Amino acid sequence: MLDRLSEISRPFMDMITAESRSAIEASAIKMRYADGALIHNRGDEKPGLSIVRQGIVRVGLIRTEGTFVITSIFGPGQSFGEFTLFAGLPRTHDIIAQGETEVWQLPGERFLRLRETRPDLMEALIKTALVRSHVLLEMIEAMRSLPVLERVAKVLVILMTTAGQTSQFYTRQSDLAVTLGLSRTSLSKALGRLEADGLVTRGYGQIRLPDRDRLITWITARDP
The missing domain is CATH 2.60.120.10 (Jelly Rolls)
Structure with missing residues (x-):
C-alpha cells in the first residue's frame, strides 16, 4: 500500500x-x-x-x-x-x-x-x-502489531504523504510520541536507529526522509 x-x-x-x-x-x-x-x-x-x-x-x-x-x-x-x-x-x-x-x-x-x-x-x-x-486502518494495524521501529517508520510515511509532503515532516517529537503511543525516550531511540541507518534525519521541529522510496522498501520488507 x-x-x-x-x-x-x-x-x-x-x-x-x-x-x-x-x-x-x-x-x-x-x-x-x-x-x-x-x-x-x-x-x-x-x-x-x-x-x-x-x-x-x-x-x-x-x-x-x-x-x-x-x-x-x-x-x-x-x-x-x-x-x-x-x-x-x-x-x-x-x-x-x-x-x-x-x-x-x-x-x-x-x-x-x-x-x-x-x-x-x-x-x-x-x-x-x-x-x-x-489509511486509518493501516495506521491502526501498525500501532497494534508492528514493533516500535517499523511502527514509527510506517506512520511517518503515511502522515507525510497525506500532508502532501514527500521528504520532510514538521512536528514536535512530544506530539508524535503521544500519537504513536510511545514515550519520548522510546521515540527518540527509534528515530536515532533510523537515522543511523540513513533512513531519516532530524532537525529542529522536523524529520526528513533522505530517500522516501528506500524507506518504503525497508518497511515493506518487514511488513509485507
Whole structure:
C-alpha cells in the first residue's frame, strides 16, 4: 500500500473538474490562519466543507496537558468536514494550522447547492472518504502489531504523504510520541536507529526522509 499511497491519496481538488474548482472558489469563504491557530473545535456542530489551499492543517485531539494526538495531516487541496454534511455529526477532532495557512470554508448550504449541479464533487468526496478509511486502518494495524521501529517508520510515511509532503515532516517529537503511543525516550531511540541507518534525519521541529522510496522498501520488507 505504501508504494501507491501518493497515487491513491490525491487531494480532493485534484479529483474534480476545473469548472467545479472555479465554482468552489466563487462560493467559498477564504480564511487565513497563523501558525498554531485553531480552525475547528472538537464538538463544533456547524456543517461545512473545508479545503486547504495553502499550508498544512493537523487533525487530532488536544489533551489536557497540552499535547496533541495527531490522527491526520492534510496539505493543499485536501478537504475535511465531510461527515458534518452527510452524517449530521459534530466535528470529532480539533483542527490546527501548521504554519501560515489558508483554508476555504464552504458552509453546508453553499456546498449542497453546488452538489446539485456538479456530480463530480460527490464522486471525489466518496473516493476521499474510502481512501482515508483504508489509511486509518493501516495506521491502526501498525500501532497494534508492528514493533516500535517499523511502527514509527510506517506512520511517518503515511502522515507525510497525506500532508502532501514527500521528504520532510514538521512536528514536535512530544506530539508524535503521544500519537504513536510511545514515550519520548522510546521515540527518540527509534528515530536515532533510523537515522543511523540513513533512513531519516532530524532537525529542529522536523524529520526528513533522505530517500522516501528506500524507506518504503525497508518497511515493506518487514511488513509485507
